[in-house]
Amino acid sequence: xxxxxxxxxxxxxxxxxxxxxxxxxxxxxxxxxxxxxxxxxxxxxxxxxxxxxxxxxxxxxxxxxxxxxxxxxxxxxxxxxxxxxxxxxxxxxxxxxxxxxxxxxxxxxxxxxxxxxxxxxxxxxxxxxxxxxxxxxxxxxxxxxxxxxxxxxxxxxxxxxxxxxxxxxxxxxxxxxxxxxxxxxxxxxxxxxxxxxxxxxxxxxxxxxxxxxxxxxxxxxxxxxxxxxxxxxxxxxxxxxxxxxxxxxxxxxxxxxxxxxxxxxxxxxxxxxxxxxxxxxxx
Amino acid sequence: xxxxxxxxxxxxxxxxxxxxxxxxxxxxxxxxxxxxxxxxxxxxxxxxxxxxxxxxxxxxxxxxxxxxxxxxxxxxxxxxxxxxxxxxxxxxxxxxxxxxxxxxxxxxxxxxxxxxxxxxxxxxxxxxxxxxxxxxxxxxxxxxxxxxxxxxxxxxxxxxxxxxxxxxxxxxxxxxxxxxxxxxxxxxxxxxxxxxxxxxxxxxxxxxxxxxxxxxxxxxxxxxxxxxxxxxxxxxxxxxxxxxxxxxxxxxxxxxxxxxxxxxxxxxxxxxxxxxxxxxxxx
Numbered sequence: 001x002x003x004x005x006x007x008x009x010x011x012x013x014x015x016x017x018x019x020x021x022x023x024x025x026x027x028x029x030x031x032x033x034x035x036x037x038x039x040x041x042x043x044x045x046x047x048x049x050x051x052x053x054x055x056x057x058x059x060x061x062x063x064x065x066x067x068x069x070x071x072x073x074x075x076x077x078x079x080x081x082x083x084x085x086x087x088x089x090x091x092x093x094x095x096x097x098x099x100x101x102x103x104x105x106x107x108x109x110x111x112x113x114x115x116x117x118x119x120x121x122x123x124x125x126x127x128x129x130x131x132x133x134x135x136x137x138x139x140x141x142x143x144x145x146x147x148x149x150x151x152x153x154x155x156x157x158x159x160x161x162x163x164x165x166x167x168x169x170x171x172x173x174x175x176x177x178x179x180x181x182x183x184x185x186x187x188x189x190x191x192x193x194x195x196x197x198x199x200x201x202x203x204x205x206x207x208x209x210x211x212x213x214x215x216x217x218x219x220x221x222x223x224x225x226x227x228x229x230x231x232x233x234x235x236x237x238x239x240x241x242x243x244x245x246x247x248x249x250x251x252x253x254x255x256x257x258x259x260x261x262x263x264x265x266x267x268x269x270x271x272x273x274x275x276x277x278x279x280x281x282x283x
Numbered sequence: 284x285x286x287x288x289x290x291x292x293x294x295x296x297x298x299x300x301x302x303x304x305x306x307x308x309x310x311x312x313x314x315x316x317x318x319x320x321x322x323x324x325x326x327x328x329x330x331x332x333x334x335x336x337x338x339x340x341x342x343x344x345x346x347x348x349x350x351x352x353x354x355x356x357x358x359x360x361x362x363x364x365x366x367x368x369x370x371x372x373x374x375x376x377x378x379x380x381x382x383x384x385x386x387x388x389x390x391x392x393x394x395x396x397x398x399x400x401x402x403x404x405x406x407x408x409x410x411x412x413x414x415x416x417x418x419x420x421x422x423x424x425x426x427x428x429x430x431x432x433x434x435x436x437x438x439x440x441x442x443x444x445x446x447x448x449x450x451x452x453x454x455x456x457x458x459x460x461x462x463x464x465x466x467x468x469x470x471x472x473x474x475x476x477x478x479x480x481x482x483x484x485x486x487x488x489x490x491x492x493x494x495x496x497x498x499x500x501x502x503x504x505x506x507x508x509x510x511x512x513x514x515x516x517x518x519x520x521x522x523x524x525x526x527x528x529x530x531x532x533x534x535x536x537x538x539x540x541x542x543x544x545x546x547x548x549x550x551x552x553x554x555x556x557x558x559x560x561x562x563x564x565x566x
Contacts, residue, residue: 074545124494144492173492187489191500193536194481198474200555201525201532206470207562209427209456211407214562216499217474221559225552232540232548242484243537247530249484253476254526257515262357265515269508272483276504279490279497 002167003028007064009057009079011035011044013126014096015070016135019049021168024137034060040132047132058086066164069095074230077106080118084110092160093118098184100148100177102234108152119161120148120177123170124188128222141169144281146184148177185238190246192228193239195221285450286311290347292340292362294318294327296409297379298353299418302332304451307420317343323415330415341369349447352378357513360389363401367393375443376401381467382518383431383460391435402444403431403460406453407471411505424452427564429467431460468521473529475511476522478504 006022008015011033019031033050034057035041041053054060061067061083069079076097083093084107097103097120104120111118125143127134145165149158158174165172175183199221202214232239256264289305291298294316302314316333317340318324324336337343344350344366352362359380366376367390380386380403387403394401408426410417428448432441441457448455458466482504485497515522539547 124492127495143494146492183489183492186485187493188496190485191481191496193533193540194477195496195500196552196555197533197536198477198529199559200536200551201529202469202473202558204558204561206466207558209407209429209466210470210562210564211426212410212564213471213474213478213503215564216502217478218559218562219499220496221552221555223556225549225556228552229545229549233543233545236540236543240537240541243533243540246480246484247533247537250476250480250526250530253480253483254523257476257519257526258523260516260519262512262516266508266512268483269479269504269511272479272504273506273508275485275487275490276482276501278487279493279501281493281495281498 001026001029003065005030005032005064006066006068007032007034007061008050008068008070009034009060009083010069010071011040011049011053011132012070013130013132013134014123014139015068016044016047016049016132017125017137017139018068018070018096018168019044020135020137021140023048023051025167027164027167032060032064044132047135049132049135057082061086061091063088064091066160067091067093069093069097072227072230073097073099073103073234076103080107081110084118091117092157094121094161094164096121096123098122098188098231099235100146100180104148104150104177108150116152117154117157119153119158120180121161121165122146122180122184123165128220130224138169140165143170145170145172146180147172147174148180149174150177181235181238185235185242189232189235189239190242192220192223193232193243194246195219196228284309284312286348288313288315288347289349289351290315290317290344291333291351291353292317292343292366293352293354293358294323294332294336294415295353296413296415296417297406297422298351299327299330299332299415300408300420300422301351301353301379301451302327303418303420304423306331306334308450310447310450315343315347327415330418332415332418340365344369344374346371347374349443350374350376352376352380355510355513356380356382356386356517359386363390364393367401374400375440377404377444379404379406381405381471381514383429383463385517387431387433387460391433399435400437400440402436402441403463404444404448405429405463405467406448411503413507421452423448426453428453428455429463430455430457431463432457433460464518464521468518468525472515472518472522473525475503475506476515476526477529478502479511
């Protein structure tokens with residue numbers, strides 16, 4: 001048992017999976033969840049993702065050694081503010097938000113000049129589904145997890161956070177918040193932008209002819225719109241930049257198709273396939 | 284037993300699945316495969332997708348009641364020409380090509396003025412995988428299947444083809460070759476264009492941070508480049524048109540993101556999600 005008490009604020013798919021994983025691996029004596037609504041508290045207890053739940057953030061973080069902020073991106077700075085206020089002075093705080101520069105910058109303004117015990121994290125697991133019912137103790141196993149470091153990150157805090165994610169089976173990489181935002185804009189936010197745009201573009205009357213191709217390519221367009229609007233807009237510069245890169249590649253392929261240039265089309269597709277075939281996540 | 288002999292020319296993933304389905308449902312006394320290479324013939328026999336195989340198209344189609352052209356799109360007109368030449372006069376011929384206007388027009392020029400026994404088909408099943416090893420007798424079950432009709436389509440031939448696909452469990456819709464090409468450009472070719480472009484755009488060094496989102500959105504970018512180059516260029520007008528529609532939707536979303544207009548972004552994503560949630564294929 002590494003921690004006496006771990007508190008998870010926001011126990012949905014990710015927060016719930018973290019809770020299940022902590023309990024399965026016996027990393028904490030007690031896992032406490034903090035909720036906004038009694039109904040989600042009840043669902044998390046039923047899923048056995050936490051040992052105890054509360055609607056009171058003060059009570060929830062009291063005495064915790066590790067606090068995990070697992071609400072939507074746009075809510076994380078405010079959750080951090082409250083957590084910092086009520087936490088033990090040596091408590092380590094991390095989050096699971098999909099953008100980092102915006103979150104980390106906001107949170108670092110809450111601590112005045114001293115090294116702080118907040119460390120940004122982004123475990124890259126999940127699906128288009130939401131809710132603690134879809135939580136799974138092995139969701140983070142082998143998942144990439146980016147942990148961010150700034151000039152103000154306390155050494156003990158980042159070590160605690162890295163070890164924690166590794167204990168859950170994730171593959172940790174450390175980088176700056178802005179490097180995180182650029183990497184993730186390309187590999188995660190852009191695929192979501194593309195999937196939402198594709199589902200938006202295809203007229204509904206053609207859906208009946210859709211099969212595996214449309215299904216997979218648009219799967220993440222079923223994700224929570226408010227959650228993803230928050231992710232895109234808190235990382236807008238990098239998302240916009242990734243979008244322009246994608247537009248150039250798309251235009252090049254469409255031009256070759258329009259010209260009927262079979263050889264050039266095949267060359268573009270071969271390059272894309274070679275890269276995709278190297279991607280082995282979850283296979 | 285509906286047919287004495289069914290011949291499949293090209294026995295890969297789709298052709299092989301058709302063979303397995305025919306045999307499982309006992310729709311033919313004999314299923315014969317026609318091959319270009321002895322190695323693929325051997326693999327198809329091993330997979331039990333056919334009863335008998337030959338490298339000689341003349342021998343293969345001799346006496347067949349139904350002939351299915353299951354090679355790549357660009358090869359189908361030439362296969363049809365040979366099949367028409369050697370087939371019984373009343374044999375019905377169909378194909379499984381992903382574009383139809385180009386194929387059907389070419390084939391109709393081979394018959395001079397009379398109604399012809401060729402009927403274009405497009406069973407929409409398959410995956411990024413190729414080869415008879417991935418064939419499955421239920422691949423076509425519940426799959427959409429478009430059958431095309433023109434002014435020259437013989438009534439008996441189209442009835443035979445529709446009944447055949449229905450016997451295999453597919454959901455048949457009849458339309459003109461050009462309506463097919465427009466529908467499929469949107470619901471199938473466009474997702475492939477987008478997936479290939481996305482895999483092409485993301486620099487390889489970021490692949491290690493990819494998870495489920497990138498994985499699903501780009502899955503079909505692992506498809507056969509030559510096969511898909513042939514599909515795109517034989518349907519270039521409709522693919523280009525679908526591409527432009529997609530580009531407009533993408534630009535609108537990226538503009539809203541760049542402006543940080545959270546409400547507008549959420550509205551666009553909600554519209555896309557609502558449409559995607561209606562899509563129920565294979566769920």
